[in-house]
Amino acid sequence: MVKISIESVDNVNIFEGLFVIGLDESNKDLNYLKKNTKLMDALNTHKFIHEGHLENIGKFGKNIILYMNDDDKIIKIMLLGIGDGKKLNEDKFRQLGGIISLKSKELNFHNVIISNFYSSPTNVESIIEGLVLSLYEFNKFKEDRADKSPPTFYENYSVSIITTDDSNLKNEIEIGKIVNICEAVFYARDLANSPPNVIDPNALANSAKTLEKMKNIHVDILNQNQIKDLGMNGIISVGKGSENEPKLIIVEYNNSTASKGKPIVLVGKAVTFDTGGISIKPSDRMDEMKFDKSGGCTVLGIMKALGNLDVPINVVAIIPAVENMPSGSSYRPGDIIRMYNGKTVEVLNTDAEGRLILADALAYGIAKYSPKYILDFATLTGACIIALGTNIAGIIGNDDKLVSKLVSLSRITGEKIWQLPLSEEFSDLIKSNVATIKNIGGRTGGTITAAAFLSHFVSDVPWAHFDIAGTAWTQDGTADKSYNPKGSTGFGIRTIVKFLEENQDQ
Template identity: 35%
Template sequence: MFAIRLVTTSGPGTHVLPADSSRVLAGGDEETAELLRTADEPGRAGAVQVFPRPLRTPAKLLIAGIGAGDEAGWRAAGAAALRAVPADEPLHVVLPADAEPAAVRALAEGLWFAGYRFRDAVSGPRSVEVTLQTSTPDAYAESLAVARATAEATWLARDLTNTPASLKNPEWFASQVVAEAARREGLTVVVRETDQLRAEGFGGLLAVGGGSATPPRLVEASWRPEGATKHVVLVGKGITFDTGGLTIKPREGMKLMKKDMGGAAAIIGAVLGAADLRLPVRVTALAPLAENAVSGSAYRPGDIITHWDGTTSESTNSDAEGRLVLADALGYAVGTLEPDVVIDLATLTGANAVALGKRTAALYSHDDELAAALFAAGEAAGERMWRLPLPDEYKEYLASDMADRHSSPTRGAGSVVAALYLGEFLGDKVGSWAHLDMSAPSWSEKPDGDLPQGATGWGTRTLLRYLSEISA
């Protein structure tokens, strides 16, 4: 990641003056006032006015709109300012004297989020020199540190998701987590391989991963600070590539399936970020990892699968595989880890996009307080979600004559029914559980605000904001 420094004096390069819609001249002068007099929407969040100043210092001036002056506006201003200058041009942001720490955190997040480049891309990571000018740098040091930890976790989630499936098999993913954890004191990782998964009864994970030449893994990463009184378990779907199995996808449906482990990437980013921030809350991240492949050993439509908790599922669609691996992990979480809260993230259904479009995740929970806390965390972090219902009458869709439940009924309400299926594995913890179906917002088809083209790392920053709030 590139550095963002707090300074007290003006530096070279492009100068940015953040401005809200009611005070567009914050930090400006008479020349700036005249330039802005006829400008279009100079204070709109994310709007950037560029003013060349030949033979003068600074040689270029940007006015970046922060809208209402909330975190979303400051984040949009940071992202827009970074995109408005060449990669090799220093960027100097002049902070208003009354800037709040939360605003500076959001500004820095916008700069870092928009500056992301996939680590293995030919062009390499973006190199840029960014400074924030203020007379009180100490007031913003913590905000900058929190923003950096959040951005690093999000960048990692994006990197993991963007990595091609030719490299990113379950073993590779697990090795990345082990390597990242080794750099953080107090973070431990356990990786279960095939024999242990079989001995402990992770039948859903073994079924889904059984058709691949690269066997499945279950990664359990734990942040357990001394004195923590609350335990949050995060579960993330980790299908490193999804062909659809024997119920094979068409080419168009398969070409982006390297992103089908976006939930696992997000929860791993979150537990690493919690360790970096030394949050006083216990966090366990469970990433069931498998490649859903086509071969003679692939599981078949009509198979009966026995899960970790001993219950069975009838699966007639091998392309509804994510819920099978999550079922094992959720059962294991409530059966052994004694969590206070369970949150799972999954690129689970295309129905998510049908219902809510490409920028909004579906939120499911029986717990109004938990749902409200996650929604608020997402709003503050800049990740949208919308709560959908869990109607009991739809549970009849899960009925099976052959097993305890049907994992892939085809009677409609696809995202809702998938959530109801997962809830079956929570036991008496179902009231302290939330499910986020985030298939659509996990990927961006083009650069958009603080999102790059490609993997967005959706969920990482929301989870870190939530964990920070409950540990405050």
């Protein structure tokens, strides 16, 4: 298990591991090194490195490993470029943490000591996030034996972050909390990365059920008959083409007795594999449709984090889990579905299935729990990738204050989101001649018309919809960030946990 600690200079032995020194590109004076740690007098690094080399190494992310003799001992040093120190932000600190871990892993250094090139507790928290998140590995299928996964570097990794004697870092930073949140991200990544023959709706429900071992968590799994009896025909219609029956996963985290402690409801789309149904997708890159369950995986990751953190709040997660397959029993273009809240939907494209299952779950969550807020997460539209690319998620809602708060928090976590408008013109595009609404609104504004569809199922409850189609996993155009390995990113978990902590019941 990873071990991270904040240590006084006097308590650290630099001979025990890789010693990391942050190097600013804008400072050509070699005395800069001495200003960043009390240990540099002993190292005399300036005797070994030409000043011109130092300037090049100082560029963000650049690094070099030095091995130096000190009497009969070897000091192993990593000079790490931090770029212009005045322009560092939290995401750059997060990336620096990831670079340190990945370099340690490459060189098989299981012990690392990091000098104090940071300037605040928040910076250190970001470094720790990057250190941990970068070490995620999805390797359970690389071992010949099904009951054994290869060992990971993460399981035997130790990091000491140096603080000065007068610093209060040790008291200000909750390392255990940061690691717990990162491990919740790992859990979500594992689920999303798992292939569709391993994670179908039933397997996802079984995984959710394991969260019940955690404090304050209760899990209910509704089967196909129960879903049908409730009138959730959106979920039933999408799932009926598959041999794997749909499930409705409900995870309740109850940790507040406040008189006004209305729950916050989180809804996550979990299409464990999406062929497009009768409106079948092209075969190219269809394998990536295992990631169409990412919204549900994100929500389960959030609940796992809450179970570890003991936040005094009530939160309910609702995850409709289906597999969208073509068969003789599949729903068809032209079908009209009566949804949980009584509204009818004309189906024009069976590949616009995510909004159907989300709609039922949103309406159910509001009717059953009368929430303070309701948030949903979905890999919903390719149009969002066209609009915002693969590094920014879209957010749309009916409450500007709620949306603005979420956008603000995303700037801290580096999980970038951008608000898109929701106006009557887009609602007009989904009006149907034969039903209340239709499930697609044409080629233009596809992300917004999808949200306009969902808005029919949230009434006046403050609501925010996250379209994470571009950010849920690494794709063409995804920025190369050290803390986001290939595959699932677990996007949104860290932002929403911050949001929930700020909305805890007093």
